[in-house]
Amino acid sequence: MDGKPGLRERKKQRTREAISEAAIALFLEQGFNQVSVAQVAEAAEVSKRTLFAYFPAKEDLVTHRLADHETEIARVVRARPPRSAPLPAVRDHFLRGLRERDPITGLNDVPEVRRLHRMILETPSLVARMQRFKAGAESALAQALRETADAPELTARLAAVQIVAVHWALAQDNAARLAYGEKADARCAGALADARFAFELLENGLRDLGAPR
Template sequence: MDGKPGLRERKKQRTHAAISDAAITLFLEHGFHQVSVAQVAEAAEVSKRTLFAYFPTKEDLVVHRLADHETETARVVRARQPGTAPLTALREHFLKGLRERDPITGLNDHPQVRRLTRMILDTPSLVARMERFKTGAERALAQALHESAGIPDLTARLAAVQIVAVQWALAGDNAQRLAYGESAEARTPGAVADAEHAFALLENGLRQLTG
């Protein structure tokens, strides 16, 4: 066995990609609510039944592209170098994402990424669907902190909620700015400064609020 997917699996991957590409193309051209699932299925040359087998909801046709990021913070914590604190690893990873213009940091102004971000931000059902990713990210990170860093369960859960919320707030600020005109280059210094400030707050707790 060479580890490569078999013919059936490759066919499924091609079908999945074809449906996704057709959906994104139609949504960006006409609007999320203006395009029906039937139209997506027709454009991808599959039946509605086949489409729903790959994407259970219409919203999944969009947000599945971010699905790999749901457990990203947990993976960073588990893969950190020995002696590296979890928060340090997460800070370095987020700053690296900013440098590399990773769309998950909100700092990517490629035209299609900008349009996709704007569509998500302007569609309540997509925003709500993204919240499910946020909850999943919190759960996965809490488990990683507990299992790989030996942090007590309650502390791990409370820390995970704060860390994920901070990263989502940073990415949301960047995405909002870029979706409506600001360039990634212009935003970068502010994005880095905001990230440094946010992780300093996480590192020091909320002492500034205690007087």
């Protein structure tokens, strides 16, 4: 076995991507609340039953694109060099993401990304769905801190809530600025400064988290 997905899995992935692409195109053109699931199914040339098999809720048609990022901070913490603290690893990863215009930092003004962020910000049900990702990120990070930083359960949970909240607030601020017209290049210096300041504030309270003993 070479670890590659089989034909069936590849076909399922193509179907999933086709449905998502059709949905995003319709949502960006007409508005999330103005497009029905039936319209998406018709555009993707699948039945509603098939659509719901891949996406149980209408909001999933949008937010599934961000699903891989739900555990991103936890992965960064797990992958940090031995005997290094978690917080600097998260900070450096976020700063690098800003410089590289990673959409998850909010600092990406590619037109489709900017329109997608604006749609999410303006749609209460999508905002609510994103909160589930935030909760998932907190849970995954807390687990990573318990396992790699030898943090007690309460410490890990409280630290995860703080780190994810800062990460989330910075990204949301950038996304909102760009969604309403600011350019990524113009925002970059301010985004970097805000991120450094935010992580310095975090460091005051989490200085000893995962520090070598």
